[in-house]
Amino acid sequence: MRKSIRGFTLIELLVVIAIIAILASILFPVFSQARGRAVQARCLNNLKQLGVACLMYADDWQGVLPYPGGDTRAPAWDQDVNGGLDRYMSNKSAGDTVWRCPLGKKPSVTATTGRGASMGRSYCFNDYVRPYNQGRGNWPTTGMKVAQFQNASRTILIFETYQDTTPEAYAFRNGSPHFGGPGGLPICMHNGKMNVVFGDGHAAAVFPPDTWSNAYFGSYLPKPGSTRPTYVRGNYTGEMPDMWVPFWPYQSYPSQ
Numbered sequence: 001m002r003k004s005i006r007g008f009t010l011i012e013l014l015v016v017i018a019i020i021a022i023l024a025s026i027l028f029p030v031f032s033q034a035r036g037r038a039v040q041a042r043c044l045n046n047l048k049q050l051g052v053a054c055l056m057y058a059d060d061w062q063g064v065l066p067y068p069g070g071d072t073r074a075p076a077w078d079q080d081v082n083g084g085l086d087r088y089m090s091n092k093s094a095g096d097t098v099w100r101c102p103l104g105k106k107p108s109v110t111a112t113t114g115r116g117a118s119m120g121r122s123y124c125f126n127d128y129v130r131p132y133n134q135g136r137g138n139w140p141t142t143g144m145k146v147a148q149f150q151n152a153s154r155t156i157l158i159f160e161t162y163q164d165t166t167p168e169a170y171a172f173r174n175g176s177p178h179f180g181g182p183g184g185l186p187i188c189m190h191n192g193k194m195n196v197v198f199g200d201g202h203a204a205a206v207f208p209p210d211t212w213s214n215a216y217f218g219s220y221l222p223k224p225g226s227t228r229p230t231y232v233r234g235n236y237t238g239e240m241p242d243m244w245v246p247f248w249p250y251q252s253y254p255s256q
Contacts, residue, residue: 051197053088065143069173074141092119105169120169124161152199177218178254187221211243
């Protein structure tokens with residue numbers, strides 16, 4: 001006598017489907033967070049490489065860091081003419097590159113000169129890392145000496161910033177939370193934080209308002225794709241300098 005084979009009932013199938021759905025709802029955010037952490041780690045590694053390149057540059061130029069930019073009187077840190085960082089880094093590329101966060105915008109056009117030559121760079125040099133600053137254009141056309149850092153491990157050197165919507169996906173070369181924005185402002189690309197590299201070469205994720213003094217207001221962009229700055233008082237309560245000025249007192253801080 002043949003035994004009858006019993007199949008699943010509709011209720012049993014629905015229970016299995018419900019269990020799978022519950023497991024998926026639990027695991028998908030975990031996988032998403034893991035991917036996010038992996039991307040953030042790649043971005044931090046990019047910044048570490050840029051920080052090491054800056055220190056190598058300073059070693060070759062008698063302790064002087066690259067020029068942040070901000071005018072056309074001298075080549076800036078990201079230019080490969082007369083002493084930019086390109087000689088210490090792999091070339092810029094429209095694809096994956098150390099000059100751009102993996103979440104950054106890739107350019108749809110490239111060029112050897114002008115904004116297209118930035119190849120969609122998403123990192124920005126701290127505008128205050130200068131020998132002195134008496135306001136826009138009233139600064140020397142050289143970088144600051146490493147020895148001028150009052151606390152290199154607490155001073156931001158390079159940070160994540162806004163890329164515009166042009167085909168070049170251009171970002172300002174130099175900036176700070178005291179720029180008018182959105183160009184040159186810090187941007188939170190990783191779970192409400194931005195990645196930075198400090199003057200001693202170590203990289204970390206920070207919440208932008210924690211980096212400037214509570215004596216001042218500053219601006220940042222709260223998430224990827226933001227164009228409207230958030231203007232808030234800083235959370236930093238330690239002694240000056242905060243994480244933006246390399247030494248204290250500093251002329252023209254925070255006005256730029």
